[in-house]
Structures are given as C-alpha cells and as structure tokens.
Amino acid sequence: MDRRDFLKILGFGALVVGFSKMLPQLSYSLALRKSENFEPPIPHIPIGGIIRPPGALPEKEFRAKCISCGVCVNICHVMKYDAIAVWGLGSLRDFGTPYIKDMRDFPCGLCMECPKHCPTGALKEVPKEKVSMGQALIDFSLCFGWNGDVCLSCSKACPLGAFVFEFYNSEWGNQPYINDNCVGCGLCVKYCPLGGSAVKVITKKTYEKVKEEYINEFQKLLKMNMEERYLLVYNENLPKILSRGRIVEREYR
Amino acid sequence: MKVREIAKNYEFIRRIVMFSVLFLLLLQFIRSKILVGSLTGSLLFSWLTLLDPFAFLEIQLASRSIDLNAINSVLPVIGIYLIFGRAFCGWICPMDFLFRLINKIKFSLKFSLSHKIPSNIGYLFFFIFLFSSFMFGIPIFTNYLSHLTNLFRGITGLYFLIFDMPVEFSTVLYSILFILVLLMLEFFFPNLWCRIICPIGRLYGSLNKISLLHLRFDRDKCLNCQVCNKSCYMGIEIMNQINQGKLRSIDCIFCGRCIQKCSQKGNVINFKLGV
Numbered sequence: 001m002d003r004r005d006f007l008k009i010l011g012f013g014a015l016v017v018g019f020s021k022m023l024p025q026l027s028y029s030l031a032l033r034k035s036e037n038f039e040p041p042i043p044h045i046p047i048g049g050i051i052r053p054p055g056a057l058p059e060k061e062f063r064a065k066c067i068s069c070g071v072c073v074n075i076c077h078v079m080k081y082d083a084i085a086v087w088g089l090g091s092l093r094d095f096g097t098p099y100i101k102d103m104r105d106f107p108c109g110l111c112m113e114c115p116k117h118c119p120t121g122a123l124k125e126v127p128k129e130k131v132s133m134g135q136a137l138i139d140f141s142l143c144f145g146w147n148g149d150v151c152l153s154c155s156k157a158c159p160l161g162a163f164v165f166e167f168y169n170s171e172w173g174n175q176p177y178i179n180d181n182c183v184g185c186g187l188c189v190k191y192c193p194l195g196g197s198a199v200k201v202i203t204k205k206t207y208e209k210v211k212e213e214y215i216n217e218f219q220k221l222l223k224m225n226m227e228e229r230y231l232l233v234y235n236e237n238l239p240k241i242l243s244r245g246r247i248v249e250r251e252y253r
Numbered sequence: 254m255k256v257r258e259i260a261k262n263y264e265f266i267r268r269i270v271m272f273s274v275l276f277l278l279l280l281q282f283i284r285s286k287i288l289v290g291s292l293t294g295s296l297l298f299s300w301l302t303l304l305d306p307f308a309f310l311e312i313q314l315a316s317r318s319i320d321l322n323a324i325n326s327v328l329p330v331i332g333i334y335l336i337f338g339r340a341f342c343g344w345i346c347p348m349d350f351l352f353r354l355i356n357k358i359k360f361s362l363k364f365s366l367s368h369k370i371p372s373n374i375g376y377l378f379f380f381i382f383l384f385s386s387f388m389f390g391i392p393i394f395t396n397y398l399s400h401l402t403n404l405f406r407g408i409t410g411l412y413f414l415i416f417d418m419p420v421e422f423s424t425v426l427y428s429i430l431f432i433l434v435l436l437m438l439e440f441f442f443p444n445l446w447c448r449i450i451c452p453i454g455r456l457y458g459s460l461n462k463i464s465l466l467h468l469r470f471d472r473d474k475c476l477n478c479q480v481c482n483k484s485c486y487m488g489i490e491i492m493n494q495i496n497q498g499k500l501r502s503i504d505c506i507f508c509g510r511c512i513q514k515c516s517q518k519g520n521v522i523n524f525k526l527g528v
Contacts, residue, residue, distance in 0.1 A: 022415055060390065064316035065323075067308045067395040068402050069294030070409055074281045077418070078289060085413075086406065088421030093389075095427075096396045096406070101419035119294035119302040120312050121322030 041139035041200045045214070048206030050099045051184065053084055054108060054131040055115030055123040065122035068096030072114035072123065081109045083186075100133065103186030104197055108133065110159050110185050129160065134184025135207040137214060138176060140221055141237045142198035142244070145173045148233055152176075154188035154199060168222060172229060177218060195244035263509025270344045278405070282412050291405030292345070293395055294326070302326035305401070306334075307453045311392035314383055331460075336526075338464030339457040342447065343506035346454075348400045348435070352447065353486075355439045372448045372488070372504050379452040394452060400435055401453070403428040448487055448504060458503035466507060468500035469525040474517050481522060484514035491522070499525070 049059075053072050056062050068086065076084045085101035087094045100108055110131065115123035144151035150173055155165040164182050168175040178188075189199045202210075224232070277288040278295070289296040293305045304326035312323060334341060342349060382394040395402055410425030438446060447454060461467070472495055481491040487504040491511055494500050512522050
C-alpha cells in the first residue's frame with residue numbers, strides 16, 4: 001500500500017466518522033421540531049400570509065426582486081439572530097424568498113442589517129419605527145396580565161416599548177394591549193412565559209380585516225362586570241393556562 | 254516540481270482560487286463578515302454588495318423598473334469581468350470543479366465527449382429565461398434553476414438543519430436534488446449545461462469580446478497538431494481562429510488547458526492582458 005492509498009483510506013474514514021456524528025444531531029433536531037406542536041394563540045385569526053424580513057417591499061414587487069441569494073439569511077446568522085428562513089415548496093411563486101419562520105424561538109432583533117445590505121433592493125432601508133413586518137396580537141384568554149396576574153414580560157422585551165404598549169390596570173391584572181404602532185418583530189412572542197406563547201404575529205393585511213372584531217373583544221373585556229369576569233377567568237381561562245403549563249416545561253436558550 | 258512549473262499549472266491555480274472563494278463563503282457560518290451570501294449575490298466586508306449580472310437583468314425585467322441598489326451592486330462585478338472576461342466559469346464557479354470530477358469518472362468508464370451541438374443555441378435558452386421572468390414577474394432562472402443559488406441554498410440549509418435553526422426542509426431537499434440532477438445531466442450529456450443552457454456564463458462570455466484578458470497566438474510556431482482543439486472543454490475550434498492571432502470566443506473560460514496541452518509548451522498560445 002503506497003502513501004496515496006493510505007491517504008485515501010484516511011480521508012474516507014474521516015468522512016464516515018464525520019457523517020455518523022452529524023446524523024444523530026440531524027435526526028434529533030428534526031424530532032425536536034415536531035414535539036413542540038400545539039395549538040397557537042388566537043386560533044380563529046390566521047396569520048394570513050408571509051411575514052417578511054424588515055423593510056420588505058409590497059409582496060408583488062418583493063417577489064420580482066428577490067433572487068434567493070441568501071445575504072439576508074446569512075447576515076441574520078452572522079448577527080446571531082438566525083430569524084430568517086427560506087420559503088419552501090408550499091407555494092411555488094414564493095419559493096426561495098426569505099421569511100421569519102419561528103418567532104417562538106428565533107424572533108427578529110430589528111438590527112436592520114438585512115435591508116441595509118440587500119444587493120437587489122428587495123429590502124429597503126427604513127427606520128426601526130416604520131418597519132411593517134406584521135402586527136402582534138395578545139390572546140386575552142391566555143395572557144397572565146388579563147387573568148389576575150401582573151406580568152410585564154412582553155413590554156420589557158419590546159424594542160419600541162411605550163411607543164407600542166398600553167396598559168389598562170385593574171384588579172384583574174395589568175392588562176397589556178398592543179396598538180397599531182407595532183412592527184411585528186416577534187420579540188414579545190419569544191419572551192412570553194406562557195407555554196406556547198400568548199402573543200401571535202399576523203400580517204398587517206390580515207390585521208386590517210380583523211381589527212374591528214379584535215377591538216370589540218378588547219372593549220367587551222374592559223366593560224365586563226365583576227361576576228362575569230370572575231366566571232370567565234376561573235372557569236374558562238385559568239384551566240387552559242394551567243394545562244399548557246403542564247404540557248410545556250420550556251427551557252430558554 | 255519547480256516553482257515555475259507550478260505557476261504554469263493553471264489547473265492547480267484555478268482550484269486554489271476556487272477553493273479560497275468557497276472557503277471565504279463558508280466562513281460566514283462561523284460568523285465571519287468577510288464574504289456573506291452566495292455567488293449570485295454577496296456582501297464583501299459588510300461594505301460592498303455584489304450581484305450577478307444575469308440576476309440583475311432578470312430582476313429589472315421581472316419588476317419592470319430600474320432599481321438603484323441593484324445597479325450599485327452590479328457595477329463592481331461588471332468592472333471585474335470587463336478585465337477578466339468569462340474567467341468566472343473556469344476560476345470561481347464550483348460547478349466547474351464538480352463537473353470535471355464527473356468527467357474524470359466518465360473517462361475511466363470509456364464514454365466519449367461530444368461537442369457537436371453549436372453553442373449558439375444557448376441564446377435561445379438565454380432569452381427564454383429572460384422572457385419567462387418578464388412574464389411571471391419572478392426571476393425564474395436565478396430563483397429556481399440556477400446551479401449557484403441551489404448549491405449555496407443547499408449548503409446553508411443543511412448547516413441550519415444540523416445546528417437546529419429555522420429552515421424549510423423542502424427547500425433544502427429541492428436544492429440538493431437539483432444539484433444531483435445537474436450532475437446526472439453532466440454524466441450523460443457532457444458540458445450541455447456549461448456550453449448551452451447556463452445563461453450566467455453566456456452573459457459573462459459576451460464580455461469576452463471586449464475584455465482585457467484574452468488568448469494570443471503565435472502562428473509561425475504552430476505545428477497544426479490539433480491538440481488544442483481536442484483538449485478544449487468548451488469545444489472551441491481553436492485551430493480555425495489561429496490565423497486571426499487572437500481568440501475572442503464567447504465560450505472561452507480561460508481554463509488554460511490548451512496552453513498546457515500544446516505540443517510547443519506555451520510558445521504558441523498564451524494569456525494576454527491588454528487590448
């Protein structure tokens with residue numbers, strides 16, 4: 001056996017060992033993704049579209065200009081947010097375009113690096129406050145602040161703070177509400193302590209449609225009298241919250 | 254091997270250039286900011302954005318408007334390839350390496366190369382891709398069919414999948430399968446992709462007509478042995494052009510194979526940087 005053959009065998013061996021190390025990790029990450037799969041908050045309102053990275057053009061222009069080059073995906077990885085994924089074969093016309101996939105684990109940090117560096121101009125540079133990725137909605141039946149507790153996690157996580165959050169304090173908690181200034185980055189979704197999160201981000205387009213319905217629900221809760229609210233919280237909401245807490249014992253990254 | 258011999262070994266230098274660019278692109282996974290993105294669009298030192306010229310044409314047609322950001326990022330690339338012509342194909346494109354690997358396997362299996370289709374048919378594909386981008390309003394080639402996009406999308410997807418970051422599994426699967434299909438295509442129809450279908454190389458090739466880098470011939474020393482014709486990957490008939498003194502073919506990828514294989518060892522054919 002000469003030196004070249006020996007090197008070949010060595011290289012092949014290294015490849016096999018490397019692959020066998022990778023395989024369990026791969027299967028583990030695939031399995032993990034399936035396990036945390038339970039009902040999202042506000043199930044009657046759909047996301048209604050794709051949540052794009054900050055500064056994205058309107059859908060049609062965005063599709064025309066995005067070439068799936070991966071600059072935004074990788075710059076997001078370089079900035080340690082890892083928020084952006086690439087759309088799959090679900091709908092062919094959106095194939096290859098970037099979107100924010102998993103806000104529960106990887107929300108957008110609004111570092112504004114991707115619109116600054118997009119080579120094709122599909123993402124345009126805008127100030128933080130004028131980004132419109134989506135709109136976060138709080139599920140009043142799951143939120144701790146609406147069900148007899150004081151929890152400020154979402155408002156503390158929010159990069160825009162008092163610009164977005166309103167509080168309606170009462171004996172039923174601090175009752176947070178997210179107004180129209182929300183940019184939809186999803187940091188509140190990540191830091192909500194409830195199992196599976198009580199906040200959901202939908203597109204601005206869907207928000208325009210469901211806005212009235214959502215505000216009516218909010219007003220109804222504010223005007224509700226003591227006895228009705230007591231029955232609602234203790235008979236309906238708290239059992240739901242507790243069961244979620246039992247299912248998910250989440251470890252934060 | 255002497256230093257001069259290594260320097261003349263263009264195959265070796267080409268692979269070094271290709272792997273160093275690929276290595277810089279892979280460094281982005283360990284959060285380096287030197288070169289971020291892929292070969293269709295990238296970001297150099299978080300300062301200069303670069304864009305593939307064919308992708309540029311496609312997005313202008315798809316969006317039916319002119320975008321300043323895109324022009325800004327395509328100008329440096331055009332500047333580079335006004336000097337080097339179609340050198341992208343031979344010196345940077347990783348598919349060139351993979352295809353040559355496939356060709357080597359094939360030679361051991363005793364298949365034969367055929368270059369009988371004229372490469373001008375490629376213009377048909379070029380304009381079909383541009384027209385379909387215009388019709389559908391999506392950059393069709395760069396988004397779905399490009400070997401560069403799919404290669405880097407596949408690599409990035411696999412990396413993200415392994416290290417448990419958000420990624421769409423179907424995208425990774427599509428990209429890797431597409432690359433495998435291209436390799437199969439190369440196995441059965443050698444050089445069909447590079448010579449005829451790929452519009453990226455064709456656009457760079459059109460810069461060959463005016464680029465500074467080109468091939469020069471010394472007619473007097475030529476022995477008419479036809480070795481250069483047989484050695485050319487891209488099937489250019491070099492001997493027919495030897496009377497003109499220089500080669501400005503759209504197909505030439507400046508791989509330097511004809512220079513090395515020449516029986517007169519670099520005295521007849523050589524690279525020339527100049528007008």
